[in-house]
Amino acid sequence: xxxxxxxxxxxxxxxxxxxxxxxxxxxxxxxxxxxxxxxxxxxxxxxxxxxxxxxxxxxxxxxxxxxxxxxxxxxxxxxxxxxxxxxxxxxxxxxxxxxxxxxxxxxxxxxxxxxxxxxxxxxxxxxxxxxxxxxxxxxxxxxxxxxxxxxxxxxxxxxxxxxxxxxxxxxxxxxxxxxxxxxxxxxxxxxxxxxxxxxxxxxxxxxxxxxxxxxxxxxxxxxxxxxxxxxxxxxxxxxxxxxxxxxxxxxxxxxxxxxxxxxxxxxxxxxxxxxxxxxxxxxxxxxxxxxxxxxxxxxxxxxxxxxxxxxxxxxxxxxxxxxxxxxxxxxxxxxxxxxxxxxxxxxxxxxxxxxxxxxxxxxxxxxxxxxxxxxxxxxxxxxxxxxxxxxxxxxxxxxxxxxxxxxxxxxxxxxxxxxxxxxx
Numbered sequence: 001x002x003x004x005x006x007x008x009x010x011x012x013x014x015x016x017x018x019x020x021x022x023x024x025x026x027x028x029x030x031x032x033x034x035x036x037x038x039x040x041x042x043x044x045x046x047x048x049x050x051x052x053x054x055x056x057x058x059x060x061x062x063x064x065x066x067x068x069x070x071x072x073x074x075x076x077x078x079x080x081x082x083x084x085x086x087x088x089x090x091x092x093x094x095x096x097x098x099x100x101x102x103x104x105x106x107x108x109x110x111x112x113x114x115x116x117x118x119x120x121x122x123x124x125x126x127x128x129x130x131x132x133x134x135x136x137x138x139x140x141x142x143x144x145x146x147x148x149x150x151x152x153x154x155x156x157x158x159x160x161x162x163x164x165x166x167x168x169x170x171x172x173x174x175x176x177x178x179x180x181x182x183x184x185x186x187x188x189x190x191x192x193x194x195x196x197x198x199x200x201x202x203x204x205x206x207x208x209x210x211x212x213x214x215x216x217x218x219x220x221x222x223x224x225x226x227x228x229x230x231x232x233x234x235x236x237x238x239x240x241x242x243x244x245x246x247x248x249x250x251x252x253x254x255x256x257x258x259x260x261x262x263x264x265x266x267x268x269x270x271x272x273x274x275x276x277x278x279x280x281x282x283x284x285x286x287x288x289x290x291x292x293x294x295x296x297x298x299x300x301x302x303x304x305x306x307x308x309x310x311x312x313x314x315x316x317x318x319x320x321x322x323x324x325x326x327x328x329x330x331x332x333x334x335x336x337x338x339x340x341x342x343x344x345x346x347x348x349x350x351x352x353x354x355x356x357x358x359x360x361x362x363x364x365x366x367x368x369x370x371x372x373x374x375x376x377x378x379x380x381x382x383x384x385x386x387x388x389x390x391x392x393x394x395x396x397x398x399x400x401x402x403x404x405x406x407x408x409x410x411x412x413x414x415x416x417x418x419x420x421x422x423x424x
Contacts, residue, residue, distance in 0.1 A: 027161050031058055043152055044162045047143040050151065051164045053407045054139040059166050064140055067111060067133035076113050080180060080187050081105060083221060084214040085114065088190055091210040093117060099203075101194030104130075104175075108186045110137035110147055121194050128168065130193070141165060145175035146191050151411045153177060153186075155208040160196040172199040176211035181219040182250055183332060186317065190214070222252070229254040229291040236294060243297040246289055254292060265295065266380065268329045279329070279380060308384055308392065310341050311401040312410055318342075322384060336360075337377055339415050340370075345400045346421065350389030359417035 027040075027048070039045060056062060067075065076082055088105060093116055096103045102117030102125060112134050115122065125131065138147035142164030149156040155176040161169045175191035192207050226248055233246030233255045243258035251265040266279050271286055271293060278284050278295070287294040309321040318338035321330040333341065343351060343359050351359070353367035353374075360370065378385050386393040403409055406424045413419070 027058075027164070040162065043148065043156055044143060044158070047138060047148045047151070048164060050407055050411070051138050051142045053405055056139065056142040056164060058142070058164055061128050061165060061167050062140060063129040064135050066129070066131065066135075072113070072133045075107055075111065079107055079113060080218065081107070081113070081178060081214075084178075084217045087214050087217050088210060089116065091213060092190070092192060092207070095206060096192050096194075099194060099200060100198050101192050101203075104136075104146070104191040104193060105188060106136060106146055106150075106191070107188040108150070109135070110140070110150055110189075111135055113188070118194070124195070125193070128171075138164075141168070144168065145173035145193070146189050149175040149177050149189050149191075150186070153412050155204055155211070157204040159199070170196055172196040174199075174204040174207045176204075176208045178211055178214055181215050182222050182252060184334075185332065225291060226252055226254050229289065232290050233292070233294065236289065240296070245295045245297070246292060247295060248292040259297065266329060266331055267293070277329075279331070306395070307397045307399070309399045309401065310345055312338055312342055313401045313403045318410070320381065320384075322381065331380055335410070335412055336373055338410060339413050339418060340373060340377065342400075342410065342421075343415075343417055344385070344391055345398060346417075348391065348398070350386075350391035352389050356390065360415045362416045 031052075040048065066072075081088075085105065088103065092103045095101075096117040100118045100121055102115060102121050104112055105114040106112050112130070112132050115125070115130075115132050130136065135141075136144060136146045138144070138151060141147065143158060144163055145156050145158045148158060155174070157172070157174045159172045163169055163171065171193055172195070173191055173193035175189045177189050178187045179185065180187050190207060190211055192203055229246060229248055237244060237246060237255050237257045240257055244256070245253055245259075245262075245265060246255040247253055247265050247267065249267075249271075251267040253261055253263060253265065256262075262280075265281075268276070273286050273288055276284055276286050281295070281297045283298040285296040285298070287296070307323040309323075310318070311321070312318040317335075318333040318341075319330050320333060320341060339360060340356065343356060347355075353370045354364040356370045356374075357366040358364040360366070374385070374387070374390055378387075384393060384396060385391070392398050407422050409422050410418050
């Protein structure tokens with residue numbers, strides 16, 4: 001026999017209460033160091049463990065000073081997400097309003113840049129300090145969709161008592177990270193939040209799809225900018241004898257002459273016109289172009305680097321900065337390359353391919369994968385790495401920068417050796 005609408009509503013309310021009770025029991029077990037009969041989802045359990053080590057009060061809100069109006073406006077103006085805000089608003093706000101929820105957009109530091117949606121829910125959010133300019137990272141407010149998505153690097157739903165802080169249990173939120181399609185850099189998150197009882201199971205899928213739509217818009221804008229640069233650079237490259245490239249401000253190639261075209265050139269963070277040493281090309285000369293740079297490639301031998309800073313301390317991802325006689329440049333690292341370089345830094349005597357495979361995968365037989373990744377790394381970092389065994393080259397002064405709390409080391413890594421290092 002089919003249920004009446006009243007019967008369905010009663011059963012739904014009972015299910016919601018039962019779920020909330022089960023999650024609350026699992027949270028209490030985690031706080032007390034016990035084992036719950038129903039373990040939390042892995043993404044939630046991992047977050048609870050991180051937050052337990054960061055000193056967040058599990059029973060009440062903690063609020064840091066929000067950004068001033070001037071600071072907030074400056075972050076908005078410099079954020080790449082400003083250009084896709086119309087996409088996010090058009091795709092999410094109608095659904096958020098209809099469901100009595102709010103849409104929130106943060107930067108990569110978890111700071112709320114924009115907050116729109118249902119007015120009564122905005123007032124509810126105000127009571128928790130969930131407003132423009134507020135920090136919404138795990139180390140400030142505990143497990144939540146925004147902060148946990150920033151660490152996990154993937155869309156996350158946090159429902160009711162899955163929030164670490166008890167005063168947030170009336171909320172459910174779904175957030176997806178937003179990345180720069182040019183280089184994979186984390187730009188921030190888009191989030192939909194509202195009362196736990198009003199949340200729909202498809203909200204996370206909707207938020208994830210809209211995040212991909214926004215990244216597609218950023219990709220289209222990037223391709224259009226490269227095409228404009230290609231048009232303006234073509235006559236310049238046609239007059240040049242020798243090797244040269246036209247690249248956008250981030251190193252993406254728009255044109256080339258006298259050499260195979262690379263996808264991208266590793267430029268310094270703030271390049272300036274004049275002589276410059278570049279990985280793979282040696283000494284070059286940079287000249288400004290409308291919307292980019294002209295790189296004239298020379299023939300000098302690349303100088304050996306003298307100092308390397310391996311920074312695995314930040315939320316946005318790891319990077320390596322190489323300094324030498326020809327200057328300083330920084331290269332953003334993929335998660336796998338960050339793991340490899342951290343392991344080499346932790347073992348200055350060097351590691352064999354088999355040892356690194358065991359460190360990364362718990363399987364010493366996966367040496368082909370390790371050798372391929374290290375080959376790519378050595379092409380990006382000429383003079384920095386040596387092999388037989390794999391290690392940082394002799395004469396390189398290495399500085400390793402790690403998070404203040406070992407538990408926050410390379411949070412997206414599942415490598416056994418990294419997991420062991422997190423335990424101190």
